Amino acid sequence: xxxxxxxxxxxxxxxxxxxxxxxxxxxxxxxxxxxxxxxxxxxxxxxxxxxxxxxxxxxxxxxxxxxxxxxxxxxxxxxxxxxxxxxxxxxxxxxxxxxxxxxxxxxxxxxxxxxxxxxxxxxxxxxxxxxxxxxxxxxxxxxxxxxxxxx
Numbered sequence: 001x002x003x004x005x006x007x008x009x010x011x012x013x014x015x016x017x018x019x020x021x022x023x024x025x026x027x028x029x030x031x032x033x034x035x036x037x038x039x040x041x042x043x044x045x046x047x048x049x050x051x052x053x054x055x056x057x058x059x060x061x062x063x064x065x066x067x068x069x070x071x072x073x074x075x076x077x078x079x080x081x082x083x084x085x086x087x088x089x090x091x092x093x094x095x096x097x098x099x100x101x102x103x104x105x106x107x108x109x110x111x112x113x114x115x116x117x118x119x120x121x122x123x124x125x126x127x128x129x130x131x132x133x134x135x136x137x138x139x140x141x142x143x144x145x146x147x148x149x150x151x
Contacts, residue, residue: 082127084118090134091116094141103148104133104141 091101098116102109106129107122114120115130122130133141 080127080131082115082122082130084116086134087112087130088116094136094138096141096145100145101133104136104144105129 087101091098094101096104098112099109102112105112105126107126111120111122111126115122136144
């Protein structure tokens with residue numbers, strides 16, 4: 001019985017291979033086609049990447065670097081520099097306390113003290129507020145303080 005089962009098994013294997021051969025051949029062709037398409041796409045991506053890099057180099061060489069106008073710059077093009085003495089002088093001119101000046105600047109009294117003593121520099125958002133307060137007159141500053149007290 002062993003020879004019969006071996007012969008039967010080998011015949012089944014042969015028939016299975018015979019049936020699968022055309023399907024495998026089609027799959028192998030498709031696989032080869034897909035691999036060649038992938039290789040072509042990779043070459044195209046590499047070419048486009050190198051063209052993009054070359055174009056970026058040309059753009060950098062042609063256009064000057066763009067400088068964003070910082071909050072410290074005035075409309076006239078000159079740069080506005082924070083000076084602690086100006087803040088102290090304005091506080092004296094307005095005749096307000098450090099606490100009131102801090103309220104006008106929407107900052108803490110400790111921050112104001114450090115700015116006036118030159119121990120710290122204000123951030124960009126604070127510089128805008130400082131510029132606005134330095135441009136205020138005494139009446140307007142006192143009105144803003146009174147308005148803040150009323151809230």
